Amino acid sequence: MSMKIKAKIKKDVTEVKLLLSSPMVGKEEAELKKVEVSYITHVTAKVGGKVVWEASTGPFLSKDPYFMFNFKGAKAGDELVVETIDDKGKTESSKAAIK
Amino acid sequence: MKRRKFLSLGAVAAAATVLPAGLSATDFRATAPKAWDAPTSKEAIEAMFGSAAMVDGQIEIKAPKLAENGGAVPIGIKSKLDLAVIALFQDANPRSAVVVFELGEGGVVDLQTKIKMRKTANVTIVAKGRDGKLYSAVQKVEVSIGGCGG
Numbered sequence: 001m002s003m004k005i006k007a008k009i010k011k012d013v014t015e016v017k018l019l020l021s022s023p024m025v026g027k028e029e030a031e032l033k034k035v036e037v038s039y040i041t042h043v044t045a046k047v048g049g050k051v052v053w054e055a056s057t058g059p060f061l062s063k064d065p066y067f068m069f070n071f072k073g074a075k076a077g078d079e080l081v082v083e084t085i086d087d088k089g090k091t092e093s094s095k096a097a098i099k
Numbered sequence: 100m101k102r103r104k105f106l107s108l109g110a111v112a113a114a115a116t117v118l119p120a121g122l123s124a125t126d127f128r129a130t131a132p133k134a135w136d137a138p139t140s141k142e143a144i145e146a147m148f149g150s151a152a153m154v155d156g157q158i159e160i161k162a163p164k165l166a167e168n169g170g171a172v173p174i175g176i177k178s179k180l181d182l183a184v185i186a187l188f189q190d191a192n193p194r195s196a197v198v199v200f201e202l203g204e205g206g207v208v209d210l211q212t213k214i215k216m217r218k219t220a221n222v223t224i225v226a227k228g229r230d231g232k233l234y235s236a237v238q239k240v241e242v243s244i245g246g247c248g249g
Contacts, residue, residue: 052202052203053203058196060194060196060197061213
């Protein structure tokens, strides 16, 4: 399990591209494919401890979910921290400097 | 009632910044559990946002006219509005709710994600502005090969 984060600032807007790692299998797909239910339920992105973007997520996002989002108020060099939690309560965290 | 709900959401978001890391501002899976089990967009939207009037035409959905891979259909959401909550629904899977985004104070409404769609169907966005109003947009997306997901 891993995640990829790219954060780039242009003028005053920071653009983040985020690729998470999860099969995103819900109950219907699990039953059909005889696999385990497993999906990310929440993603949070923070700069300086402040939430800039977050998502409550479900199994109808694509496998290995992709997100792009934009926000103002950060500067180059700031650290963007991304935290995820899945349906079993397992958490992951990663960070990237805003370029 | 609606207004009070929105204000309390804001209070939770403000409080979260002083709480330990790891606590999210709002978990829409916990606050609106019924919405995630609803089979149709109409039911899911009502469970999440109620049945208040929505303003149309101020949110742009960017989706392919014909999606070739139903396992990962790219959806873009753009708007000049100051939106706090943006939810994505579709009628191509057993259940409708896909994701609920929340933007911080400096949020710019320019989002992208990829969703599963096992057939051609409507994609619906419902958003709540910092003005307390609800906004919506609908776009039909054609899918040539369905995605996994039942």
